Amino acid sequence: xxxxxxxxxxxxxxxxxxxxxxxxxxxxxxxxxxxxxxxxxxxxxxxxxxxxxxxxxxxxxxxxxxxxxxxxxxxxxxxxxxxxxxxxxxxxxxxxxxxxxxx
Numbered sequence: 348x349x350x351x352x353x354x355x356x357x358x359x360x361x362x363x364x365x366x367x368x369x370x371x372x373x374x375x376x377x378x379x380x381x382x383x384x385x386x387x388x389x390x391x392x393x394x395x396x397x398x399x400x401x402x403x404x405x406x407x408x409x410x411x412x413x414x415x416x417x418x419x420x421x422x423x424x425x426x427x428x429x430x431x432x433x434x435x436x437x438x439x440x441x442x443x444x445x446x447x448x449x450x
Contacts, residue, residue, distance in 0.1 A: 442449075
């Protein structure tokens, strides 16, 4: 025995069609809202990533500048040390020539 739930009733079919359209419309609105929230979240995340990347870039530039400054100072000190060794060698040679004690 089959139960007919008004499958032949045109008014019922029309009402069911309206409900289906309403459900589909509601589903589309929900998906649109979820998409908008997802896009909003992605935009926030992207903005934060750009900010952090910029901060790291600034820090890297500071490190590069500090490294260059240290390298320049090292080179100057190395040149001064070479000059100082030459002067020391000269004085030691003179001291030996003059037969100073300890040389």
